[in-house]
Amino acid sequence: MELTPDILKKLIKSAQMAADHEIGCNECFDELHEFAEMELAGKSPEEAKPLIKDHLDKCSSCREEYQALLEALRTIESDN
Numbered sequence: 001m002e003l004t005p006d007i008l009k010k011l012i013k014s015a016q017m018a019a020d021h022e023i024g025c026n027e028c029f030d031e032l033h034e035f036a037e038m039e040l041a042g043k044s045p046e047e048a049k050p051l052i053k054d055h056l057d058k059c060s061s062c063r064e065e066y067q068a069l070l071e072a073l074r075t076i077e078s079d080n
Helices: 006-022 026-038 050-058 061-080
Strands: none
Touching: 026 050, 026 061, 050 061
């Protein structure tokens, strides 16, 4: 497939639109502990941090990190 000027314009437009409504792995990772703590406290992290939830739904790497963190926090809580 050749990258024509038309295709490039569409790609750039898509990237610009996504930037307003999505976050990257670094930002997600920075907030995972808050998201996990909210879940463990019985709060709704999905409502408080919808961009994190959206990223976790789309990114298997961050989702795995989140699940590991959640499990570790649950273990710490059960030990106390």
